Amino acid sequence: MLTKTEEPKVMRDVIHGYIHIDLKIIWDLIDTKEFQRLRRIHQLGGDFQVYHTAEHSRFSHSLGVYEVVRRMVSEVKDLRETLDEKEKVYVMIAGLLHDIGHFPFSHAFESICDISHETFSSRIILGNSEIHDVLAKVDENLPEIIAGIIRYTYPNELLNQIVSGQLDADRMDYLLRDAYFTGTSYGAFDLERILRTIRVKDGKLLVKESGIHSVEDYIMARYHMYWQVYYHPVCRSYEIVLQKIFERMRYLYHNDFDKIKHLTMFLPFLDGEPTIYDHFYLDENAALYGISQLTKIDDQIAADLANRLLNRKLFEYEDVHKPEDEQRIQEEVKKSGYDLSYYCIMDTTSQSPYQPYGEKRGHVIWVLGDDKKIAELSTKSVIVQSLVKGDTKKECKIFFPKLI
């Protein structure tokens, strides 16, 4: 597991300068076909419809997460001294592979096929895949260990926290990377400072009290990125049209199968249990080809929705403040001859950048006080306290086609 590459490898990266690789197993994993598939998945789903430079892939994000983990376990003194050499490699691999199960268009697809990308990540790591072969060749227990860290069930919780806690390598990379590629400055925060102030105590990842300001900045970065980028209404519109395309395909699958039987890339996801083989072949190239084929079928709704997605004739939107707003738009959409179930969609989004009282483990950011006591972040930061106590920001919108 600790075998080195013949010489250290570096890959240029716009966020981290370089990605440094000197372990053979990391290099071999990057070379697998399942990891290379991530080049064909956009990191930000439909956001490239809003931010035209947001063309970066899950591939570059995954390398970035690996690099942040590598820096954490080698530069953060407490981690370097707490973890043994094997555990350092485990957590680097888990960082590299944490998004291996992603579907086309990122999260939008998950709601369509009702399977999370985390489930597929585990299946790929544990199943019949090149990734599994690389891991098992080195140590037959390794696939289970890596899947455990990604599922947050590995016995040493520190490793799980590094990959998917509140102050984890995943978020640290995607906030910086997504901010860069969308051209928004909101997501920027001081990664160097955070890395310098991370500590470990009682098996917990903490941040030193003097590092609070950079963590406040990081939480504010999340807040702005959620509303400016991740929940941008045009991006939601793209995802909603995509969801409706799949809803229509599912309807045709059960009621008029002949019309879509040639779209073999989608069929396993419309019914039954898709395998990791099906998952591998459904990248964004295949999905967009399938959607372009859909524009030619003899079904007005499917063809129209597919055209809208491909040619960016997305749905308009309006804020809904009272039930009458919804009724008024529904009537207008109906009058224009549209089927309401595909062409009039209510969508509510709410997000809080930091909620320390959630059920899920790893939800809390711990601070190591100057008095050496451990405290939850909002008890030490006035800014974070007001975010936690304040109302969760909510948006309710209705999406519908442009009405003439």
Ligand code: ZN
């Ligand atoms: Zn990720």
